[in-house]
Amino acid sequence: MEIGIDSFVQMGGPELTGAQRAKNLMEEIKLADRVGISTYGIGEHHRVEYLASSPAIFLAAAASVTEQIRLSSAVTVLSSDDPVRVFQDFATIDLISNGRAEIVVGRGSFIESYPLFGYDTKHYDELFAEKLDLLLKLRDETLVTWQGKHRSSLNGQGVWPRPVQQQLPVRLGVGGTPASFARAGLLGLPLTVAIIGGEPHRFRPMIDLYRQAWARAGHDPAKTDVSVHALGFLADTDQQAADIFWPSHKETFGRIGRERGWGPITRESFDAQLAPTAAYLIGAPETVATKLRYYDEVLGGLSQVALHMSGGGVAHADQMRSIELLGTLVGPIAG
Template identity: 50%
Template structure:
């Protein structure tokens, strides 16, 4: 069996520095994100995702508004969240906002539901962190009940019940494309499989091969729950430049700042250059390098996980807009075609005849 892989981009709307080295305003960052998405669409990429955060380092707190602006300036690229923090939102309102985006974009909307890696939204919207797990469980249950677009009768403990309730607007294509984003928990993987929803693996550290058992668990759980096979996507950070050295030297100062800021909040030690380069090695989760290096690494990850889509988180801390635009250009024009070649050689992309699983390859230098 062969598959047609897809390739996307994700951003959190990280607040970046301008040519003068000063931080840009949130408003300018939002406008730059729209320009970045327009470039991705023009170059033929498949997906553009924006994250939801409620911190000063990130400009995007209302993904659907940003995506609607992007929809008005693009033609074919699919548009989604990365992720929507469902635990601190209302499932009905999330559904309505993305159904609206789907209508405005001509059926291009996707939503990736997750618990989020930051907790600022909980006190901001009046939710208790002690209910972190229960909130997501219950709200995902309700959201899944909305997807068939039939009258919903539902009862929960943390939200008011619904009785024979229809929700509008209707999605023209029959159902809103909905994924569940997970960070490596077997319970989260099984939860996604239970609802028959596609899975996004957020791999932001360590070897992607560590997640292969989770991908296999997901496939087995889908079958046990009686669902059809569903796609798996991978989300990981990175940057593409003309050479490996340029990519690493461009990214490092911005990576160091954001990782150390988050690390101080979470009790981590200071990030080192050795750790950075280890993550950028063939066995790490940072896809930073020349087009050939990044392509080899993406192809290896897709093979070892049996994944269907790769989304490069191309924004990294204060990395300037101009560097991100160049990275997007190289990713779309050099990396993606090369990944397709590599996957075809191993039989996992259309045009090949043997779909046997292949071992990950080492990324080449330079």
């Protein structure tokens, strides 16, 4: 099981400029590369509190200053993007990084990109299915013939550049919708499951559905690939990790909760998610490593767990320490 980091490049207070946050991000990715983190993913958002409206730009910048780490979206909101441009962007990242690019595509848990780029959310699933079909065709063929409903057809046009990797990796990012798990299995795509709360074992039936759909479609059962995206943060002790992370977490989830009609977030509810069988990967290295092993066991074997560490209200020095602990201590313990 590999260990990764995902980020939405969250902003902090008004004293932190966009330029400084971008500089901090590059430092975070370079450190992750040095300490042996497997993957760094950047997720697309179009909100004032997040800087990563165009993950490919950040990933291309990171590709030029790293050596080993894989560079991924987390996720690309494919429904409101153009698959040709997505493919070209990540093929370019693959060239700059010499074969370290990966795309995680999804429909998005936030919908700001739909009206921003002129799409109607009533076509939420239809847009994604059609554009995913085109993206997969683009990675397999240079001269593409394709017809769709929501995007103009292609009639043998060439799509360049081509990546270093023979087949540019595409993963399907999912939340809690069974149909999305089944779709990934039917298409034979690697699966990334976002677990942002609750108890991880509750996702096992849907992961089993993915594996069953994979087998029914005739794919090799030995090649199923399940990874997890979960909230995480490390410090030298469990108490330090919780205390440092809590203020930023309260602000972020409080704001989202008000938008979505959730109840107020409390420290008690946050602490409950730190329990051994709950979702958050927050604590000292030994604690996080133990929970990673638990994730792997209850979900039937994972290829990777990526800790969502977006920064924001967490001081840059604390974020860097968290990355250092994750790479130097958690990997060897969890392995």
